[in-house]
Amino acid sequence: MLQLRQKEGLKLATSALYDLPTSINLNYFYNYGSMLGGCLAIQLITGFLLATHFVPHILFSFDSISHITRDLKMGWLMRLIHANGASMFFACIYMHVGRGLYFxxxxNYKTWATGVVLFVLSILTAFMGYVLVWGQMSYWAATVITNLLSVIPIIGKTLVEWLWGGFAIGLPTLTRFYALHFIAPFVLTVLVLIHLILLHEKLTPGPSGLANYDDMVWFHPYFSLSDGTTVLMMLFIFMAFVTFFPFTFLDPENFLEANTMMTPEHILPEWYFLPFYAILRSIPNKLLGVVMLLLSLLVLLILPFLNMKRCRSFSPFHKILFWFFLSNFLFLGWIGMMPVEDPFIVMGLISTVFYFFLITVKNV
Structure with a gap:
């Protein structure tokens, strides 16, 4: 009986990774999922190694990171890989989502919906990890973002105090974020497996948007070699970046320990949150800003219902609108880096309107 179960498990694994029927017209744009899997593995391994030496305490958190970086053998490498790994992870996510929008x-609603859930959970996981550094920017970014929950009617203030564990961010907050940040990647891993199972329920149509069941090849060796090549290229570029430009995406303010009595002149999140941060702060009303922030993510869930046509891959208008949307999204990221003052507030508001207009009209 045990041997039979082992054979069934082996058959399931091989059918998903080895002898999976795959559309022959998939190109390299469909390799971002494998690159994301490599990034997730890197974050899991380095995160576990860092967790064995990290001390989640407001008095020792910042110093423990300094200890890991300066005193532990290869600790600096583990820390820099983990810190920059988040940037690589989100770069691959944005390219993965962009490919989904373009083609x-x-x-495939089930696969797309689980992907959106993975995206949102990745944002929350990265945010909690950003707070654990307990640097100047981490502390104040956490103060601003967690305060957004206070806009919820009736229970908002109570929810914020529960999340903080008091009337301000402190030790209970850091402890809870540490626990959640440690557990969340394993939840992500389970959701990734569900995402893959749902993906393999149907044949991936490819760039043409048409699933041709008469023109297929096995996943191995054709696409396994393609995925492996792109993952190795990604690792080479990533390690070269970590080695030669390790602090490019790290905020200088975060090299200072958190000071509750001194607010940074300009509070900024990590670069991969900037477009959504720009949407949040472009709305003068706090409640409406939070609603628009949530809608900017949840709008992705309604795209399958907006596009009722079988194929949009050959539409020049569709492609032109995609590049307009991408340019506007990058512009929102630039607005997010600017001070909260005119003309950037007005520009951010206009760009926010274009964000919702383009992402919906493009797919109608």
Whole structure:
């Protein structure tokens, strides 16, 4: 009986990774999922190694990171890989989502919906990890973002105090974020497996948007070699970046320990949150700003219902609108880096309107 179960498990694994029927017209743009899997593995391994030496305490958190970086053998490498790994992870996510928008891959609703859930959970996981550094920017960014929950009617203030564990961010907050940040990647891993199972329920149509069941090849060796090549290229570029430009995406303010009595002149999140941060602060009303922030993510869930046509991959208008959307998204990221003053507030508001207009009209 045990041997039979082992054979069934082996058959399931091989059918998903080895002898999976795959559309022959998939190109390298479909390799971002494998690159994301490599990034997740890197974050899991380095995160576990860092967790064995990290001390989640407001008095020792910042110093423990300095100890890991300066005193432990290869500790500096583990810390820099983990810190920059988040940037690589989100770069691959944005390219993965962009490919889905360009080729209208969201028609497979179950796969797309689990992908959106993975995206949101990745944002929350990265945010909690950012707070653990307990640097100047981490502390004040956490103060601003967690305060957004206070806009919820009736229970908002109570929810914020529960999350903080008091009337301000302190030791209970750091402890809870540490626990959640440690557990969340394993939840992500389970969701990734569900995402893959749902993906393999149907044949991936490819750039043409048409699933041709008469023109397929096995996943191995054709696409396994392609995925392996891109993952190795990604690792080479990533390690070269970590080695030669390790602090490019790290905020200088975060090299200072958190000071509750001194607010940074300009509070900024990590670069991969900037477009959504720009949407949040472009709305003068706090409640409406939070609602628009949530809608900017949840709008991805309704795209399959907006696009009722079988194929949009050959539409020049569809492609032109995609590049307009991408340019506007990058512009929102630039607005997020600017001070909260005119003309950036007005520019951010206009760009926010274009964000919702383009992402919906493009897919109608």
């Amino acid at each position: 209208s891959s969201y028609r």
